[in-house]
Amino acid sequence: MSQRMKINDQITVGPQPDETEIATLVDDGFKSVVNFRTDGEDEQPISPDTEQRLVEAAGLRYLHLPVSMKSMDPKLVDEFRSQLEALPKPVFAHCKSGKRAGAMTMMHVAAEQGMSGEQTLQKAQQMGFECDQPELKEFVKSYVDQHAQSGA
Structure with a gap:
């Protein structure tokens, strides 16, 4: 899975892992998995339910927060950010290719760091x-x- 991208020490994003790759997440030290895919999306190696079973069987925490381009709204990002707080780190977050996961995590990091929207896109x-x-x-x-925490 060479397409993993480490955002910071707490979050890495990438494409959806299959059954074998879930085991490697444990070996790589991840403690939680966040799945942004919606149930029934095209080309899912495993369904969100199966993924949850496998991730939890591997001893990791699992969060399924379905996000589509149509459903993406500030409330969903807020929900992700508040749930993220409670998850054991580091977290592996994924969608199909990593785009939605990347956008969600970048918004979180940028808001925490008080970056502007423009800076976030550049980064x-x-x-x-x-x-x-x-x-x-x-x-x-x-x-x-x-949502950027000004001066915080």
């Missing part, structure tokens, strides 16, 4: 996230601008 680009959907770009930017 995401430097890290190799292709934010190729204008509506996703706009959403990330406005969320961060509204």
Whole structure:
């Protein structure tokens, strides 16, 4: 799984792991898995329910927070951020390719660090996230601008 991208010491994002890869997450020291895929999405190696069983059987915490481009809204990001607090770190967060997971985690980190929406998009680009959907770009930017902890 060479497409993993470490956001910081607490969060790494990437594409959805299959059964074998879930075991390697344990070996790699992860303590929790966050799945942003919606049930019934195309090309899922395993369903969210199966993934939950496998992740928990491996001794990791599991959070399923379905996000689609249509359902992405500030409340969902807030929910992710508050649930993230409670999860044992480090966390492996994924969607199908890592795009939604990357956007969600970047918004969290940026808001925590008081970055602007523009800075967030630049940092995401430097890290190799292709934010190729204008509506996703706009959403990330406005969320961060509204939630950045100024001076905190």
